[in-house]
Amino acid sequence: MKELVEYIxxxxxxxxxxxxVNEVQxxxxxxxxxxxxxxxxxxVIGRExxxxxxxxxxxxxxxxxxxxxxTVEILTDDKPSSGQ
Amino acid sequence: xxxxxxxxxxxxxxVESALAVLGAKKEEATIKVICxxxxxxxxxxxxxxxxxEVMVAGELKDDAKQILQEILDHxxxxxxxxxxxxEDGVKLNIKGEDMGxxxxxxxxxxxxxxxxxxxxxxxxxxxxxxxxxDAGEYKDKRKTALERLACDAADEVSKTxxxxxxxxxxxxxxxxxxxxxxxxxxxSTISRGEGRDRRLVINPQ
Numbered sequence: 001m002k003e004l005v006e007y008i009x010x011x012x013x014x015x016x017x018x019x020x021v022n023e024v025q026x027x028x029x030x031x032x033x034x035x036x037x038x039x040x041x042x043x044v045i046g047r048e049x050x051x052x053x054x055x056x057x058x059x060x061x062x063x064x065x066x067x068x069x070x071t072v073e074i075l076t077d078d079k080p081s082s083g084q
Numbered sequence: 085x086x087x088x089x090x091x092x093x094x095x096x097x098x099v100e101s102a103l104a105v106l107g108a109k110k111e112e113a114t115i116k117v118i119c120x121x122x123x124x125x126x127x128x129x130x131x132x133x134x135x136x137e138v139m140v141a142g143e144l145k146d147d148a149k150q151i152l153q154e155i156l157d158h159x160x161x162x163x164x165x166x167x168x169x170x171e172d173g174v175k176l177n178i179k180g181e182d183m184g185x186x187x188x189x190x191x192x193x194x195x196x197x198x199x200x201x202x203x204x205x206x207x208x209x210x211x212x213x214x215x216x217x218d219a220g221e222y223k224d225k226r227k228t229a230l231e232r233l234a235c236d237a238a239d240e241v242s243k244t245x246x247x248x249x250x251x252x253x254x255x256x257x258x259x260x261x262x263x264x265x266x267x268x269x270x271x272s273t274i275s276r277g278e279g280r281d282r283r284l285v286i287n288p289q
Contacts, residue, residue, distance in 0.1 A: 003158055004155075004158040004159055005156065007155070007156075008155065008200060011151070011207075012200075012203055012204060012206045012207065014116070015116075015117070016116050016118065016137075017117065017118050017119055022203075043207075044120075044205075046199075046203070050199055051199065051200065051203055053196070054195075054196035054197075054199040054200045055196075055200065057188065057192055057193055057196035058155070058159065058193065058196050058197065058200065060159075061185050061186070061188060062159035062161070063194045064185060064239065064255045065159070065160065065161070065182060065185055067159070073180065
């Protein structure tokens with residue numbers, strides 16, 4: 001799942017070298033924390049969180065195929081943002 | 085779309101060699117800096133080479149197909165993509181296994197693929213692109229079903245003279261219904277509500 005999120009996020013930002021995706025094991029699901037350059041945060045979240053939600057949906061679909069549960073969090077100023 | 089990834093002593097130098105490989109001009113390329121590079125002590129020791137990825141956009145149809153295929157491969161879905169160009173833009177149709185998962189609940193995953201693909205292509209081409217993503221003719225079938233629902237509801241409103249609200253729908257679905265009922269003189273349509281609760285209301289005319 002990490003590679004999928006990395007691939008998508010890197011294609012959306014101006015600074016792909018600053019994209020970091022970390023997998024953290026949560027209670028019920030794995031959490032993929034996405035960190036990008038400050039000026040790229042808007043590109044990954046999108047208007048009304050549309051891009052962030054699209055990334056979540058696609059990751060969820062790919063994870064479900066492998067019977068896994070994964071959530072995606074985009075980090076802004078070291079605080080998780082749902083982008084909603 | 086053609087890509088080249090090159091290293092060099094500086095970003096400019098790396099870009100130049102990538103452009104040479106692609107046979108492209110700087111104006112038509114999208115440049116991503118993978119690594120800025122550092123000059124080391126005395127310009128030799130401990131330095132790090134700059135690395136860039138240079139992309140040259142091709143035909144929208146080909147680029148869209150390539151990127152969608154790459155996303156599906158990363159999702160580990162065995163599938164292939166067909167393209168079709170029409171006056172409404174480029175239509176991409178996914179074929180393969182796990183169609184249900186690719187479509188998602190009420191087409192949510194398809195819609196997400198479309199949103200991401202549009203963002204990626206828009207960035208690459210510096211303009212908004214007209215594309216739509218379908219899987220196994222899901223959208224066509226959904227369109228037919230929605231049109232039937234709309235006509236039945238409109239007939240009812242016309243007969244009873246009482247307005248009727250349809251279930252909440254996404255913008256694309258509402259648009260299909262607005263379009264099909266636009267031609268009818270006996271009813272009119274508006275959308276009401278916010279966000280996920282937004283629904284179409286049919287009024288007698």
